[in-house]
Amino acid sequence: MPTELNELLSNVVSELLVRFERLEALEAEVARLREESSGLRQLFVDLQSALVKRPEVPAPPAVMAAVPAESAAPPPPATAVALPVPVSPPIPSEPILPVGRSGTLQSFRELRQFVSPGSTESVSERELEARYGEESPRRPFVKSLPATDDELPLIEERCRLKADACRWAEQRRRLSMASPDFRAEVEPKDRDLIAHAKQIPDCFLWMSHPTAPNPSDAAEWLGLAGCFDALANAVGLMQKLLEENEEGSDTFQQAVDLLAEAQSAVRIAVVRMDGPPTDHDQARVFGWLKHLASNRQIFIRRFMRLDDPAEPTRWGDLNKRVMELAGRWDEGRRKVTSRKKVLGRLRYKLAQVGTAGDDAKAMWASISEDVEELVKSGMAPSSLELRELLIDHVEQLPEMASMSPAFQLTMREIDKYLATAPSRDEEDDSAASDPLFSEVAEMLAGKAAIIIGGERRPHAAEAIERAFLLSELIWIDTRAHESTAGFEPYVARPEVAMVLLAIRWSSHSYGEVQDFCRQYGKPLVRLPGGYNPRQIAAQILDQCSNRLTVG
Numbered sequence: 001m002p003t004e005l006n007e008l009l010s011n012v013v014s015e016l017l018v019r020f021e022r023l024e025a026l027e028a029e030v031a032r033l034r035e036e037s038s039g040l041r042q043l044f045v046d047l048q049s050a051l052v053k054r055p056e057v058p059a060p061p062a063v064m065a066a067v068p069a070e071s072a073a074p075p076p077p078a079t080a081v082a083l084p085v086p087v088s089p090p091i092p093s094e095p096i097l098p099v100g101r102s103g104t105l106q107s108f109r110e111l112r113q114f115v116s117p118g119s120t121e122s123v124s125e126r127e128l129e130a131r132y133g134e135e136s137p138r139r140p141f142v143k144s145l146p147a148t149d150d151e152l153p154l155i156e157e158r159c160r161l162k163a164d165a166c167r168w169a170e171q172r173r174r175l176s177m178a179s180p181d182f183r184a185e186v187e188p189k190d191r192d193l194i195a196h197a198k199q200i201p202d203c204f205l206w207m208s209h210p211t212a213p214n215p216s217d218a219a220e221w222l223g224l225a226g227c228f229d230a231l232a233n234a235v236g237l238m239q240k241l242l243e244e245n246e247e248g249s250d251t252f253q254q255a256v257d258l259l260a261e262a263q264s265a266v267r268i269a270v271v272r273m274d275g276p277p278t279d280h281d282q283a284r285v286f287g288w289l290k291h292l293a294s295n296r297q298i299f300i301r302r303f304m305r306l307d308d309p310a311e312p313t314r315w316g317d318l319n320k321r322v323m324e325l326a327g328r329w330d331e332g333r334r335k336v337t338s339r340k341k342v343l344g345r346l347r348y349k350l351a352q353v354g355t356a357g358d359d360a361k362a363m364w365a366s367i368s369e370d371v372e373e374l375v376k377s378g379m380a381p382s383s384l385e386l387r388e389l390l391i392d393h394v395e396q397l398p399e400m401a402s403m404s405p406a407f408q409l410t411m412r413e414i415d416k417y418l419a420t421a422p423s424r425d426e427e428d429d430s431a432a433s434d435p436l437f438s439e440v441a442e443m444l445a446g447k448a449a450i451i452i453g454g455e456r457r458p459h460a461a462e463a464i465e466r467a468f469l470l471s472e473l474i475w476i477d478t479r480a481h482e483s484t485a486g487f488e489p490y491v492a493r494p495e496v497a498m499v500l501l502a503i504r505w506s507s508h509s510y511g512e513v514q515d516f517c518r519q520y521g522k523p524l525v526r527l528p529g530g531y532n533p534r535q536i537a538a539q540i541l542d543q544c545s546n547r548l549t550v551g
Helices: 002-053 061-066 109-114 125-135 149-177 182-199 219-243 250-272 280-295 312-353 357-376 384-396 405-420 435-444 458-468 484-492 510-520 533-543
Strands: 448-452 472-476 496-501 524-526
Touching (some): 149 219, 250 280, 250 312, 357 384, 384 405, 435 458, 448 458, 496 510, 510 524
Parallel strands (some): 448 472, 496 524
């Protein structure tokens, strides 16, 4: 056992001696390098002194040209006073643009000298080329980070926290000037912000870090906070539009343009206050916009280049435009949601109205209210969706004391549509030999009749004239709020034997038309249904049993 221990200790000592020898060799090498460095430094000083004492001053080009080459004598020793040679290079009159291997700017920090505070202008590519020649960057470098649609909620959350951190940086600066109680007034807020940031993935509050910039005007922090707010609101709006599949809409294009402006405002604000080369959330939004433009073929008009910066001091106006766009879109979505709800309710009522019996009038009054609500929300009375809902139920519409203006307009639009595509039912006068037709024809043969209300339907008018042997059917098309005074000359004509009032389509009440009919002794027949001759004949006989007496 002692022998093994001695052998182990011997090996350790031998290894240590080898390492000490290597250490001594390294120290000797370091000493040699120091001596060489000192010698080179001294050589540089000697050469500099020699250049100052014995400068070579060439003769002016004009004098050299005047002396023939073969007779030129060696120049006399120079007696001119030597000019001092500067040790360091002169400061250029224009700022030097740092250029990397690819001819691009290496960071936003290197571009600060080209962005003037309080101005939206920057050095253009042509100006850079004029200043620095062909080596100037053709397209300024803008760092971007890849980001997907799924990352937008986190970006929005981080931007809102950064806005709060910027406002706290400004407040902290003011507190520090008043010598506050650090533990009571400052430390808790610092701790809360850091704790909040740790709960959000990949969130670095550089504005709360010890290395954060210290702008001369603390109000710059408030401007940056406003830019982050605008960026967060623009990202939030974009999320909603993507969730609702609004790509391709005008609202989506406007939101893209505002998002580009917001990220540019953040970038320039950070540059101006000497912040970090890149704010990662701004870079992620920039990367997301580039990916959007490339993959979805969307043109982004402005603010995607360093030579087209947004003005960060206008963050208030930018944020207002973002919120106004979001408000208009939200209002539109609410209208769409409400419209779907009303359409569903209307569809249910129309399905039940056929079996409503005595409650039909009350149900149609409710249907009229739903149509009124839809039209007021922006749906056109001529809407195809609305027409398809109502057109199959028009024949069931009872005589109503009053109809809302929107419901009247909708009914008129349906009537116009039916006038261009008459139904077979309206043209059917094949049963003219029926006693029903014979009795009415006996009363009206060779005379004229008037129809008030609705859109003139040529096919229906011809069918009525043939069925009742009329000399003429005068169809008076009415307009909403049109005066009834225009009806009187027609009713007063001696050849007119009867007035038919299409109550479904007329915007005038029964009483207004009845006054003229009584005055001139013309019977008035209300038509609650369509223009089928059989239906009209039934109504005439039902309401004018005394033949052509006043009804």
